[in-house]
Amino acid sequence: xxxxxxxxxxxxxxxxxxxxxxxxxxxxxxxxxxxxxxxxxxxxxxxxxxxxxxxxxxxxxxxxxxxxxxxxxxxxxxxxxxxxxxxxxxxxxxxxxxxxxxxxxxxxxxxxxxxxxxxxxxxxxxxxxxxxxxxxxxxxxxxxxxxxxxxxxxxxxxxxxxxxxxxxxxxxxxxxxxxxxxxxxxxxxxxxxxxxxxxxxxxxxxxxxxxxxxxxxxxxxxxxxxxxxxxxxxxxxxxxxxxxxxxxxxxxxx
Numbered sequence: 001x002x003x004x005x006x007x008x009x010x011x012x013x014x015x016x017x018x019x020x021x022x023x024x025x026x027x028x029x030x031x032x033x034x035x036x037x038x039x040x041x042x043x044x045x046x047x048x049x050x051x052x053x054x055x056x057x058x059x060x061x062x063x064x065x066x067x068x069x070x071x072x073x074x075x076x077x078x079x080x081x082x083x084x085x086x087x088x089x090x091x092x093x094x095x096x097x098x099x100x101x102x103x104x105x106x107x108x109x110x111x112x113x114x115x116x117x118x119x120x121x122x123x124x125x126x127x128x129x130x131x132x133x134x135x136x137x138x139x140x141x142x143x144x145x146x147x148x149x150x151x152x153x154x155x156x157x158x159x160x161x162x163x164x165x166x167x168x169x170x171x172x173x174x175x176x177x178x179x180x181x182x183x184x185x186x187x188x189x190x191x192x193x194x195x196x197x198x199x200x201x202x203x204x205x206x207x208x209x210x211x212x213x214x215x216x217x218x219x220x221x222x223x224x225x226x227x228x229x230x231x232x233x234x235x236x237x238x239x240x241x242x243x244x245x246x247x248x249x250x251x252x253x254x
Contacts, residue, residue: 010204021174040053193213
């Protein structure tokens with residue numbers, strides 16, 4: 001019995017066209033700028049400071065032009081703690097502290113932020129829309145002047161967040177995005193679920209039952225309905241496990 005299902009390759013479905021001057025260019029001419037984000041230490045931010053951080057995010061987002069997408073991405077990877085015992089100026093207590101946590105499992109957190117400039121036409125586009133349905137490949141709204149204004153807005157976005165004193169942004173270079181001969185880039189690590197420092201390629205299996213990359217199986221959850229969202233949100237909540245009658249420990253939602 002012949003298999004009549006349509007076959008395709010990952011290369012044909014790959015949404016990215018190139019990485020130029022530190023910008024990710026998609027096949028639909030979307031421009032993306034990527035940043036590495038340094039967030040405040042957990043359990044060290046007060047309620048008033050969370051309000052200030054929220055205000056900085058709102059202020060920074062408002063400088064972006066229309067039809068921009070802001071995507072914050074958090075990576076949590078299981079690792080084992082490796083002590084730093086090579087320093088010569090370490091005290092006895094410092095060395096004991098490092099040895100105490102040797103090989104202990106923990107979740108390593110990395111945070112990235114992506115600013116993407118799309119167009120009004122992309123906002124109306126559906127998943128089954130093809131470039132063959134229109135008379136041009138690159139949207140008319142996206143020209144050199146529009147791209148330049150977006151890059152200026154992205155730089156202003158970065159300055160606003162860095163000036164806040166709470167969040168630090170560092171723009172990723174082309175080598176950090178696509179990688180080098182000795183290290184994998186962010187894009188390669190994302191598509192292969194690869195931890196930092198690992199350069200081994202893994203097979204990607206797309207079947208009707210599951211998606212698997214190497215020995216890792218993907219579990220995806222999508223929030224597409226407003227009814228699935230909570231009825232009330234705030235910048236932070238009280239964390240009861242570490243709070244007392246005299247002290248208040250606050251946590252944010254993201």
